[in-house]
Amino acid sequence: SQTIHQWPATLVQPVGSPLSLECTVEGTSNPNLYWYRQAAGRGLQLLFYSVGIGQISSEVPQNLSASRPQDRQFILSSKKLLLSDSGFYLCAWSVSLDQPQHFGDGTRLSIL
Amino acid sequence: SQQGEEDPQALSIQEGENATMNCSYKTSINNLQWYRQNSGRGLVHLILIRSNEREKHSGRLRVTLDTSKKSSSLLITASRAADTASYFCATDAERNNDMRFGAGTRLTVKP
Numbered sequence: 305s306q307t308i309h310q311w312p313a314t315l316v317q318p319v320g321s322p323l324s325l326e327c328t329v330e331g332t333s334n335p336n337l338y339w340y341r342q343a344a345g346r347g348l349q350l351l352f353y354s355v356g357i358g359q360i361s362s363e364v365p366q367n368l369s370a371s372r373p374q375d376r377q378f379i380l381s382s383k384k385l386l387l388s389d390s391g392f393y394l395c396a397w398s399v400s401l402d403q404p405q406h407f408g409d410g411t412r413l414s415i416l
Numbered sequence: 417s418q419q420g421e422e423d424p425q426a427l428s429i430q431e432g433e434n435a436t437m438n439c440s441y442k443t444s445i446n447n448l449q450w451y452r453q454n455s456g457r458g459l460v461h462l463i464l465i466r467s468n469e470r471e472k473h474s475g476r477l478r479v480t481l482d483t484s485k486k487s488s489s490l491l492i493t494a495s496r497a498a499d500t501a502s503y504f505c506a507t508d509a510e511r512n513n514d515m516r517f518g519a520g521t522r523l524t525v526k527p
Contacts, residue, residue, distance in 0.1 A: 310458075340517075347504060347519035348459075394458055402446050402508045405515060407458030 306331035310395045310408030318416050323368075323382040325411050327395030330376065335397040337378040338405060339370055342392040354378060355401070390415045420448070420505040420518035428524040435492040437521040439505030440485075446508045448481055449515070450490050453502045462490075462503075497527040 310327045317323060329335050336355050340348040350363045352370035360370050367386060371379045378395060392412050396405040423438045439448070447466045451459040463479045465472045465488065472479045478491040492499055502520040509516060 345522075348517040350516070392456075396458075401515070404449060404461035404464055405451075405459070405506075406461065409458050410456070412456070 306397075306406065308395065308397055308406055308408045310411060312411060313409065314412045314414075316414045316416060317385050319387055320384050323380070323385050323389070323413070325380040325393055325395075325413075327378045327380075327408055328376055329378075329397045332376070332397070332399070334375060335399065336401055337372060338396040338398075339378065339380050340394040340396065342394060342410075344392075348394065352380070353401075385415050387415050389413065420507050420516065422503070422505055422518045422521040424521060425519070426522045426524070428526065429495055431495060431497055431525055431527050433495055433525075435495050435499070435523055435525070437490045437503050437523070439488045439490070439518060441488075441505075441507045441509075442486065443507075443509045445483075448479075448488050448508075449506045450477075450479060450488075451504045451506060451517075453504065453520070455501075459504065492523075495523075495525045497525050499523060499525045 307330045338353045339351040342348050352362055354360050354372045357372055368382050392410050394410045395408045398405045420439045420441045429435055445467055449464045450462040453459045463472055463474050465479050465481045476493045481488045502522045504517050504520045506515045506517045
């Protein structure tokens with residue numbers, strides 16, 4: 305069966321520090337991968353999605369970036385975090401863009 | 417940007433009652449999905465309904481889709497305290513071909 309792992313579960317970082325969040329999927333090949341951010345009590349904002357290795361589509365211009373170095377690995381990065389980067393970050397995968405998405409348990413990021 | 421908008425934003429009911437949540441969207445879609453999120457966790461997929469379907473059932477869940485009104489509803493029958501969660505609709509717009517989530521309905525089921 306397919307599983308998705310996302311870590312860390314919580315992270316506290318100072319303003320201006322770098323960020324690296326990792327997401328890996330097991331049990332499937334060539335998944336579509338997604339990064340979302342969710343503000344407290346709000347819906348999901350799509351940040352990036354990828355349909356294949358090295359292919360990244362960015363939805364919102366900001367100081368975050370994403371990379372897909374391997375088929376089932378998706379990384380969210382920042383060189384310098386801002387206070388506004390605080391939130392709940394969710395990784396998800398799907399078989400294709402119009403199929404159900406399967407989510408990780410999220411990373412709660414707090415910027416001090 | 418969001419495509420679907422859920423209504424109401426929050427809903428509180430007693431155990432055993434039915435809960436109805438609505439979702440409206442703006443552009444033509446290929447399909448619409450409903451997800452559930454327990455506090456502090458990832459989303460869990462509930463039901464996918466395609467644009468050529470009008471109704472789907474899964475256990476105590478019933479989803480309807482009215483493409484002429486660009487709206488969908490999620491009905492949870494005989495609710496339980498464990499149904500307490502936020503519920504989101506997500507649409508796969510024909511134009512964008514990616515999923516867009518609404519802000520969600522926060523459902524509280526009181527025992």
